[in-house]
Amino acid sequence: MVNIGNSWDNILKDEFEKEYYQELRRFLITEYRTRQIYPDMYDIFNALRYTSYEDVKAVIIGQDPYHQPGQAHGLCFSVKKGVRVPPSLVNIFRELNQDTGADIPEHGCLTDWARSGVLLLNTILTVRRGSPLSHANMGWEILTDRIISLLNEREKPVVFILWGANAKAKKKLITESRHLVLEGAHPSPLGAHRGFWNGRYFSKTNEFLEKNGMKGIDWEIR
16 A cells, blocks of 8 residues: 655545545556556655655646656656756756756756655656556546645645646646745747746745745755
8 A cells, every 4th residue: 555654644544545546556556567657656656755745835736757768756847867857847947047046957856846845746646658648537636636635725825836738727726815826838848938938936936935934945956
């Protein structure tokens, strides 16, 4: 069964016992046995593992994991050290540099952000090799919507960063009078020109957190 290793275990305990999740689990057991699935099964819940419920300051919502070998490791937009930085993440780093002056990192591993309070949550947590959205509508979206809703219920405010149509669709789960929603186009080279650039997502996040008595996020990747 799932063992995240922090407060999410207790918070999501009932969710993991529901029939939709049990069906998803049975599907995944077969998929991992018979196909090449990403990320590694032990990395599926890394977003929750790195950033416990009470430590979440901001949420970046992605769609599903990278579907080529060696890339996905359970954090949206992130790749392991030593893996070529994907084009969307190149654009995120460019925007970060223009917004905050932070150096553009030499690698694409975002665990520093996760440890600083950024929940890097894909809405679908697994994928078949070479087949994007192959695990859509199997139950992951129910779980990740519940995670977003649970964070929305928190009294301590959260910043939700929504890039692209898939992420923006989650806006209906968020109470904007309490939390901050920052929206933009998807950072991929195909869509970034439609409204991703100059969104100041990173500095606006820290301004909001500090205004609400919290420490801002350290956006530097080391």
